Amino acid sequence: MAVRRRSVAHTILGGVWLGWKVDSNWADPWLFAGYAILRPLAQSLILVVMYWVIAHDTTTGYFGSLMVGGAFFTVVQYVLAGTSWCVIEDREFYSTIRYIYLASRSLVWYLLGRAVAKLALALLSVGVILVFVRVALGAPVWVHGLQTPAGLAALAAGVGATAAMGIGLSGVLLLAARRGEFYSEAVAGSIFLAAGAVFPPDVLPRWLQGVAAVLPQTYWLEATRRWLVEGSWQWSAWLSRLPDGELLGRLLASGSGWGLAGVAVFLAAEAYVRRTGTLDHHTED
Amino acid sequence: MGPSDASTGPGRRAGRGIARSGARALRAFWARAYVRVVAANRDLSWILFDVALPVLGTAAYVFVYRSLRAPEAYLGFVTIGGAMTAYWLNVLWSMASQLFWEKQSGNLEAYIVAPAPMMAILAGMATGGLFMTTIRAVVIVAVAVAWFRIPLVAVDPAGVAAAFVVSMVGLYGLGMSLSSAFLLHGREAWHLSNLMQEPVYLLSGFFFPVRALGFWVSVAASIVPLTLGMDAMRQGLYGPEAAMALLPLRVELAILAVLAIVFLLAAWWLLRVMERLARREGRLTLRWQ
Numbered sequence: 001m002a003v004r005r006r007s008v009a010h011t012i013l014g015g016v017w018l019g020w021k022v023d024s025n026w027a028d029p030w031l032f033a034g035y036a037i038l039r040p041l042a043q044s045l046i047l048v049v050m051y052w053v054i055a056h057d058t059t060t061g062y063f064g065s066l067m068v069g070g071a072f073f074t075v076v077q078y079v080l081a082g083t084s085w086c087v088i089e090d091r092e093f094y095s096t097i098r099y100i101y102l103a104s105r106s107l108v109w110y111l112l113g114r115a116v117a118k119l120a121l122a123l124l125s126v127g128v129i130l131v132f133v134r135v136a137l138g139a140p141v142w143v144h145g146l147q148t149p150a151g152l153a154a155l156a157a158g159v160g161a162t163a164a165m166g167i168g169l170s171g172v173l174l175l176a177a178r179r180g181e182f183y184s185e186a187v188a189g190s191i192f193l194a195a196g197a198v199f200p201p202d203v204l205p206r207w208l209q210g211v212a213a214v215l216p217q218t219y220w221l222e223a224t225r226r227w228l229v230e231g232s233w234q235w236s237a238w239l240s241r242l243p244d245g246e247l248l249g250r251l252l253a254s255g256s257g258w259g260l261a262g263v264a265v266f267l268a269a270e271a272y273v274r275r276t277g278t279l280d281h282h283t284e285d
Numbered sequence: 286m287g288p289s290d291a292s293t294g295p296g297r298r299a300g301r302g303i304a305r306s307g308a309r310a311l312r313a314f315w316a317r318a319y320v321r322v323v324a325a326n327r328d329l330s331w332i333l334f335d336v337a338l339p340v341l342g343t344a345a346y347v348f349v350y351r352s353l354r355a356p357e358a359y360l361g362f363v364t365i366g367g368a369m370t371a372y373w374l375n376v377l378w379s380m381a382s383q384l385f386w387e388k389q390s391g392n393l394e395a396y397i398v399a400p401a402p403m404m405a406i407l408a409g410m411a412t413g414g415l416f417m418t419t420i421r422a423v424v425i426v427a428v429a430v431a432w433f434r435i436p437l438v439a440v441d442p443a444g445v446a447a448a449f450v451v452s453m454v455g456l457y458g459l460g461m462s463l464s465s466a467f468l469l470h471g472r473e474a475w476h477l478s479n480l481m482q483e484p485v486y487l488l489s490g491f492f493f494p495v496r497a498l499g500f501w502v503s504v505a506a507s508i509v510p511l512t513l514g515m516d517a518m519r520q521g522l523y524g525p526e527a528a529m530a531l532l533p534l535r536v537e538l539a540i541l542a543v544l545a546i547v548f549l550l551a552a553w554w555l556l557r558v559m560e561r562l563a564r565r566e567g568r569l570t571l572r573w574q
Contacts, residue, residue, distance in 0.1 A: 035476060035479075035480055038480060038483075038484060039479065039480065039482070039483045039484070040483075042483035042484040042486065042487045043483050043486075043487075045487050046483070046486060046487050046491075046492055046493075047349070049487070049493050049497050049498065050346070050349055050350065050353075050492055050493050051349075051353065052497065053359075053493050053494065053497045053529075054350070054353040054354075054355045054359070055353055066349075179330070179334055182334040182338065185338055186334070186337055186338055186341070189337075189338055189341035189342060189345075190341060192341070192342075192345055193341050193344055193345045193348075196348075197345075198345060198349055199345070199348040199349045199351070199352040200352055202352075203348050203351050203352045204348065
């Protein structure tokens with residue numbers, strides 16, 4: 001048993017190490033840090049300017065909620081879209097997926113390692129954005145409301161569910177031919193829209209509100225707003241009506257459902273490509 | 286001078302040489318454009334992939350403005366910006382990075398040794414990309430307008446058309462310049478394209494009037510032709526006041542025309558630099574450099 005545990009840990013750590021090398025070894029650490037931060041910071045600043053040209057006041061709970069949602073959505077982009085993109089990268093660009101497959105305890109553990117490397121970068125961006133909006137714009141972003149252990153539990157549940165969804169999407173990409181980046185971006189973009197990351201889900205059409213209600217990211221981002229934003233109740237009438245306990249319950253229920261589905265999809269896809277010998281088929285030009 | 290002298294004289298020979306070079310350049314232009322004008326539209330999966338993503342992003346920003354109860358014109362700003370993202374993405378990933386991809390796939394050597402000017406190949410790439418992206422942009426605008434019932438009635442249709450044409454010439458001229466510059470940067474091209482995506486959305490005012498960034502920041506951002514191009518198009522659609530115009534429409538058109546000429550000349554010069562390096566160092570077409 002000890003051997004198995006170490007082997008899983010080695011696979012995860014190998015994924016983390018490889019992810020870091022692939023993502024960062026083209027530049028020195030400072031240049032890379034700038035690169036990793038600049039893109040999400042620009043995304044957040046777009047929201048800042050959009051808000052400012054209409055509403056001007058950046059000290060409201062609404063503005064803080066907008067920025068927290070936008071900042072933490074970086075985690076979804078990096079962990080969900082970024083992890084699933086690793087399949088395309090390893091299979092199509094570097095042609096290393098067969099060696100990784102043979103050397104890993106399981107591709108699931110390897111991809112989790114890659115997700116951890118992406119998560120570290122995403123959290124760095126989140127930190128920079130939140131400090132910026134707090135210090136430079138006076139947004140009411142600080143630990144507030146929902147207690148910190150509950151906030152951290154919500155963060156763990158949200159990240160875990162997102163990573164599992166990323167594993168599921170990786171399974172889909174094992175089967176997909178060409179245009180891999182579009183699958184990753186389309187899923188992340190759909191969640192961005194349906195979960196109301198940067199606007200209250202109340203303004204969505206009714207059918208999209210139904211989608212929002214089953215996504216763990218909807219509840220995770222709301223829990224994070226309650227944890228970090230003073231006046232987060234200004235954000236969404238629908239979500240602010242949910243008591244803390246029910247909010248966390250919904251997060252756990254939807255996160256577990258999507259997480260289990262994601263892993264199941266991946267294992268089914270992995271079995272299929274093993275059976276058909278298409279794990280390392282090149283499909284891009 | 287007899288008839289035989291007239292048909293084989295130096296002037297006639299030079300004329301025939303120019304005509305042959307021109308024909309070769311045109312053939313190279315069309316060959317590179319063909320891939321994007323005809324071949325890329327054979328696989329209709331682009332309707333899902335190339336339209337769905339910009340529509341998702343545009344929809345999210347429309348909902349941001351709706352939730353803030355912004356004036357209706359802002360929904361139009363976002364729609365125009367969403368359509369223009371297709372052009373910026375095309376310029377970044379299918380122009381600026383293209384020669385790098387061609388190197389990776391082994392086509393670059395064929396381009397360099399082809400008996401046609403590289404400028405014709407780049408122009409074909411740009412024209413094909415512009416055509417391909419315009420189809421996508423039209424679909425994006427149509428979907429967004431139909432979904433959100435966004436008013437797009439131009440107060441100055443000629444101004445909108447002029448702004449679009451002149452900013453596209455400048456934008457694709459920029460793309461042609463960047464293609465050589467990115468090739469010289471080797472495998473960092475991928476990261477450069479990534480790095481230039483969202484920051485340009487911000488600085489060029491894709492989703493808000495660029496004047497909101499302040500006059501001098503907006504002027505500095507005008508190095509990307511889409512900055513003034515979008516500002517001019519919004520003015521033509523909604524009038525200068527509603528569009529929070531940066532400069533008068535005619536001034537913006539004049540600056541865009543100058544930018545277009547400058548970028549086309551820069552593309553020609555950078556190609557010469559690249560070709561000189563290719564001959565001198567002999568490693569420009571090596572993969573993974």
